Each structure stands twice: as C-alpha cells, then as structure tokens.
Amino acid sequence: MSGSTGKKVGKNCAIMIGTWEVLGMGKWSIPGAKADLLDSTEFGDQWKEYMIGLQDGGEITFSGVLVATDTTGQAALKQANMLNSQLTNLAFMIDSTSRFQLDLTDYPNSYMLVTAWKVEADKSNLLQTDFTVKVSGGPVTLQ
16 A cells, blocks of 8 residues: 555654753643543432533643753753743644644634653663653644
C-alpha cells in the first residue's frame, strides 16, 4: 500500500514555548481531559447511577536530557513554576504543522501551570529532567 497513511513519527515531535523550542526533550505524554464522575444513586435504587460533573484538563508530563544552557526553554519552565506563571503558549508539536495546544478560541481563559520539575542524575546516563504541567480552564486539542 502506498501513499500517506496519516501516521506520525515520534522523532519529529518537539515542545515549544511560543517560538522557542524546549531543548533536550525526548518524551511527552498527554492523557487528555477527564470528567468527574458523580454518584447519583438514590435510596431504593437497585443499580448505581452516575452523572458527569466538571471537566478536568488533566496533566501533561514531558522529559528529556538536561540542557543547562537552555534559558528560553527548560529554564523558562522552571521559572514559570517558581513564579506560578500561567502559560498559554506551550505547544506539543507532532511535526511542523500539527500540534497539541490550548484551544484559546473556544476557551479563552484556559492556561497551563508548571506544577513540578526535577533533575535526576545516574552515573551511567546523562542528567535527565522531567516537567509536569496542569491544564486549567479548557482542553488541550489537536490543531
């Protein structure tokens, strides 16, 4: 079978803050939004019943090699964590034209918060760094 299959290759991915790439990254995970599940069972019911509550944008994790000189990427994320900054321009690139990012058109008050970061050293490996961001006020969508 020939032609485009619509499949994407992970090696073409990147993480961007505006026009700046976060250097050293090699993995990201976007579990997506989820909804609170509310128990609406009443006395006398024979089966549990549920309804959907509030939506939650979820958490995004990403990791890679520590690049200490990356002042516009890794250092900017650490600073956003320390200053409790709301990020609206963080994008998880699939390739040069497709990305996961906040839907600011339909959810103009949405933002991301860097809730955690760490650096890990192992004598047999390069220094590694991990970041976690919380999505608030709306979903991350494929654009």
